[in-house]
Amino acid sequence: xxxxxxxxGGSSLATADKIRAAAAxxxxxxxxxxxxxxxxxxxxxxxxxxxxxANQVSKDPPKRELDQLLATGEQVSISLMAMxxxxxxxxxxxxxxxxxxxLTDDVHTKARIKSINVKRIxxxxxxxxxxxxxxxxxxxxxxxxxxxxxxxxxxxLVAIAAAxxxxxxNFTDVDGIFTSDPRIVPNxxxxxxxxxxxxxxxxxxxANVLHNRAVxxxxxxxxxxxxxxxxxxxxxxMIVAESQxxxxxxxxGAALKDKLAGVTLRGVSxxxxxxxxxFHTLAKAKVVIDDIVQTIADDxxxxxxxxxxxxxxNDAKKVVEGxxxxxxxxxxxxxxxxxxxxxxxxxxxxxxVAERMFSALAEAKIxxxxxxxxxxxxxxxxxxxxxxxxxxxVHDAFNLGGKKSAGK
Amino acid sequence: xxxxxxxxGGSSLATADKIRAAAAxxxxxxxxxxxxxxxxxxxxxxxxxxxxxANQVSKDPPKRELDQLLATGEQVSISLMAMxxxxxxxxxxxxxxxxxxxLTDDVHTKARIKSINVKRIxxxxxxxxxxxxxxxxxxxxxxxxxxxxxxxxxxxLVAIAAAxxxxxxNFTDVDGIFTSDPRIVPNxxxxxxxxxxxxxxxxxxxANVLHNRAVxxxxxxxxxxxxxxxxxxxxxxMIVAESQxxxxxxxxGAALKDKLAGVTLRGVSxxxxxxxxxFHTLAKAKVVIDDIVQTIADDxxxxxxxxxxxxxxNDAKKVVEGxxxxxxxxxxxxxxxxxxxxxxxxxxxxxxVAERMFSALAEAKIxxxxxxxxxxxxxxxxxxxxxxxxxxxVHDAFNLGGKKSAGK
Numbered sequence: 001x002x003x004x005x006x007x008x009g010g011s012s013l014a015t016a017d018k019i020r021a022a023a024a025x026x027x028x029x030x031x032x033x034x035x036x037x038x039x040x041x042x043x044x045x046x047x048x049x050x051x052x053x054a055n056q057v058s059k060d061p062p063k064r065e066l067d068q069l070l071a072t073g074e075q076v077s078i079s080l081m082a083m084x085x086x087x088x089x090x091x092x093x094x095x096x097x098x099x100x101x102x103l104t105d106d107v108h109t110k111a112r113i114k115s116i117n118v119k120r121i122x123x124x125x126x127x128x129x130x131x132x133x134x135x136x137x138x139x140x141x142x143x144x145x146x147x148x149x150x151x152x153x154x155x156x157l158v159a160i161a162a163a164x165x166x167x168x169x170n171f172t173d174v175d176g177i178f179t180s181d182p183r184i185v186p187n188x189x190x191x192x193x194x195x196x197x198x199x200x201x202x203x204x205x206x207a208n209v210l211h212n213r214a215v216x217x218x219x220x221x222x223x224x225x226x227x228x229x230x231x232x233x234x235x236x237x238m239i240v241a242e243s244q245x246x247x248x249x250x251x252x253g254a255a256l257k258d259k260l261a262g263v264t265l266r267g268v269s270x271x272x273x274x275x276x277x278x279f280h281t282l283a284k285a286k287v288v289i290d291d292i293v294q295t296i297a298d299d300x301x302x303x304x305x306x307x308x309x310x311x312x313x314n315d316a317k318k319v320v321e322g323x324x325x326x327x328x329x330x331x332x333x334x335x336x337x338x339x340x341x342x343x344x345x346x347x348x349x350x351x352x353v354a355e356r357m358f359s360a361l362a363e364a365k366i367x368x369x370x371x372x373x374x375x376x377x378x379x380x381x382x383x384x385x386x387x388x389x390x391x392x393x394v395h396d397a398f399n400l401g402g403k404k405s406a407g408k
Numbered sequence: 409x410x411x412x413x414x415x416x417g418g419s420s421l422a423t424a425d426k427i428r429a430a431a432a433x434x435x436x437x438x439x440x441x442x443x444x445x446x447x448x449x450x451x452x453x454x455x456x457x458x459x460x461x462a463n464q465v466s467k468d469p470p471k472r473e474l475d476q477l478l479a480t481g482e483q484v485s486i487s488l489m490a491m492x493x494x495x496x497x498x499x500x501x502x503x504x505x506x507x508x509x510x511l512t513d514d515v516h517t518k519a520r521i522k523s524i525n526v527k528r529i530x531x532x533x534x535x536x537x538x539x540x541x542x543x544x545x546x547x548x549x550x551x552x553x554x555x556x557x558x559x560x561x562x563x564x565l566v567a568i569a570a571a572x573x574x575x576x577x578n579f580t581d582v583d584g585i586f587t588s589d590p591r592i593v594p595n596x597x598x599x600x601x602x603x604x605x606x607x608x609x610x611x612x613x614x615a616n617v618l619h620n621r622a623v624x625x626x627x628x629x630x631x632x633x634x635x636x637x638x639x640x641x642x643x644x645x646m647i648v649a650e651s652q653x654x655x656x657x658x659x660x661g662a663a664l665k666d667k668l669a670g671v672t673l674r675g676v677s678x679x680x681x682x683x684x685x686x687f688h689t690l691a692k693a694k695v696v697i698d699d700i701v702q703t704i705a706d707d708x709x710x711x712x713x714x715x716x717x718x719x720x721x722n723d724a725k726k727v728v729e730g731x732x733x734x735x736x737x738x739x740x741x742x743x744x745x746x747x748x749x750x751x752x753x754x755x756x757x758x759x760x761v762a763e764r765m766f767s768a769l770a771e772a773k774i775x776x777x778x779x780x781x782x783x784x785x786x787x788x789x790x791x792x793x794x795x796x797x798x799x800x801x802v803h804d805a806f807n808l809g810g811k812k813s814a815g816k
Contacts, residue, residue, distance in 0.1 A: 016464035050484070056424035057488050058495035065494070068502055069487035072480035076458070079477035080465050086473070087466035094476055098506065099551045143507045 003166035007039040007157035012230040014044030023084040035125040039135045041153040042073025063108035071145045074134035081132045092130040097137040104138030110149035116163045151211020162221035171230035176237030179400035180254045187401030195242035201343040201377045205255035251344035251398040256391040261313040262334035264305040338387030341379040360397035411574035415447040415565035420638045422452030431492040443533040447543045449561040450481025471516035479553045482542035489540045500538040505545040512546030518557035524571045559619020570629035579638035584645030587808035588662045595809035603650035609751040609785045613663035659752035659806040664799040669721040670742035672713040693727045746795030749787040768805035
């Protein structure tokens with residue numbers, strides 16, 4: 001009998017009605033003859049409420065205790081979901097991570113899964129029950145409760161699907177992964193299938209559906225994730241291993257990251273270890289870096305440029321002022337940047353992709369401040385006020401929009 | 409090093425400030441050189457909130473899932489308490505029942521403790537930590553979470569104190585156990601020490617501080633419970649094994665149970681099994697009986713009388729109408745009763761106790777409808793409107809009040 005693991009996020013569980021709707025979806029699959037495991041997050045904004053409680057008693061709560069606290073959010077969801085399922089006439093049982101032996105390391109608040117014992121899940125499935133598992137949490141060999149960090153419930157989903165050899169459905173409040181943000185690009189089109197690698201690039205560029213850790217996990221265990229809408233029955237987006245077929249599509253999606261700031265250190269003495277020194281100092285000050293570009297200025301000096309979220313610029317400035325005095329260089333700040341990017345495994349085998357992107361921007365007289373590329377991604381930094389226009393132009397340049405596109 | 413187990417109920421943990429106040433109390437004991445274990449309930453009315461959530465998804469939630477849900481309330485408290493303690497500079501660690509192996513049977517929502525493994529608690533105490541344990545919950549050998557039913561947190565308190573051979577402090581919002589309800593009897597006096605048996609009788613008569621299961625547990629393992637006020641440092645009431653000294657005090661306390669109704673079956677054919685039949689039928693209909701009195705009416709018939717909470721009278725009537733037709737007897741209902749009682753181990757060795765109580769009531773022209781007694785208790789049923797007056801009279805008749813009393 002085939003098994004499906006369905007994950008529902010907090011917004012799909014925010015009220016009793018939504019819990020019942022998610023239960024109904026699981027029951028529908030169960031009635032079609034599937035064995036069903038549900039992975040659930042904490043209800044709505046209940047995690048925020050717990051964090052708020054913690055902050056009321058401690059500014060810097062011990063991480064073990066924070067995990068002990070936060071894990072209650074999912075425990076509430078699993079028990080309510082099991083109650084709803086039983087109330088709707090299907091036998092169900094809920095499990096915390098500890099109860100199914102979802103073993104992790106002991107790095108509290110961002111633990112990594114070490115092993116899962118699916119024996120208890122299988123026993124319950126074989127008795128005809130729907131099994132409801134708490135996402136986001138784990139347990140150490142010592143019995144301490146851990147949490148898996150951002151995107152943790154999706155990691156639980158993929159880990160359980162991998163361990164059970166099951167189908168994997170991730171229910172959200174959108175229809176799937178889109179070629180671009182539909183709020184900015186009206187003709188953005190739902191992608192039918194996308195490779196893990198493309199998904200990883202898009203997520204890091206701001207596509208907010210699935211956290212990279214879950215995608216990496218899925219890639220590692222080759223689990224196909226079906227991202228779909230909990231409010232309808234439409235097919236969503238399959239996140240799968242790259243296929244030859246995919247290379248026919250040059251570009252899968254385009255993304256915009258807004259509110260960026262650039263810092264350029266000019267005329268840095270180009271000796272070994274200088275970049276390491278700069279970014280070590282920034283990391284120590286907990287400044288999160290977006291992109292880094294280094295170019296040669298002349299024989300002995302380089303320009304080193306990096307981007308940060310606009311909100312981090314002041315923190316970065318403090319570090320850079322000291323650095324520039326120490327290593328002797330000029331600094332230029334740009335507080336008005338946006339980054340438009342295209343992603344696609346096809347660009348590895350197609351030529352002229354970068355040129356087509358740059359031309360689209362040039363025709364609209366949009367100036368490019370910086371460029372960075374990876375094997376399957378090209379990013380251009382431009383003035384923020386041109387960001388949305390640039391995204392639409394690039395999206396059109398690669399025929400990503402609905403109807404115009406060949407589809408994928 | 410001596411160990412103290414301190415229990416804080418939900419009202420002592422309702423806000424962050426109250427959690428810090430409870431933490432401060434534990435730290436004070438810790439600084440005096442004691443090893444400290446805290447047993448905590450769910451915050452304020454959070455359990456009600458969880459029950460409300462359950463009722464939104466199911467009218468009759470499976471008990472295993474209800475336990476899985478309710479246990480989160482105490483888990484929130486333990487983690488917040490540990491955070492508060494750490495924030496105030498003392499090392500602390502929280503444990504759920506599962507994490508310390510508080511094994512129970514699998515009777516969900518009213519599980520009984522089978523064993524406790526205090527190894528983990530002792531390890532942590534020996535490392536100088538304050539250990540915070542979730543009250544009210546347990547775990548089956550199968551890993552399912554159970555709850556201990558009403559008064560469950562106090563059962564946890566006593567069980568852990570017994571297992572550790574520790575002192576046992578139960579913090580509430582009153583100064584201890586009183587000779588009577590101070591809201592009705594203004595000169596009611598705090599009792600310094602009271603026997604388990606007296607406490608059991610008083611609790612069943614309406615004294616609301618400690619549930620009988622905890623007292624029975626304490627009696628079984630001979631754990632002295634110190635009931636005291638979390639808002640001050642006064643000595644409270646010690647609940648202890650009976651001592652010879654106690655017998656010098658004739659009566660320890662007086663209690664009033666209000667809003668009772670009486671049902672009398674008159675002229676019941678007095679054959680073996682008739683009482684069993686009557687009360688089996690009532691039990692099947694889930695009518696909770698307070699007291700039962702049977703007297704002989706004539707050679708062949710008896711009068712069987714019982715008391716119920718006024719709110720149960722309609723349910724009782726439905727059962728009794730059918731019964732009276734079946735067994736052929738008259739029925740009299742009284743919907744205006746109250747019960748005033750005195751409790752004391754001393755009455756076993758002193759004479760004239762009942763007479764003194766009856767005289768006190770007679771002098772005030774209060775008519776006694778029914779009388780029941782146990783070895784250490786005498787109860788009189790009277791008109792409800794006379795209830796409070798009767799309680800004050802009886803309290804005075806045995807010199808229970810402050811100053812007038814010799815103390816105990």
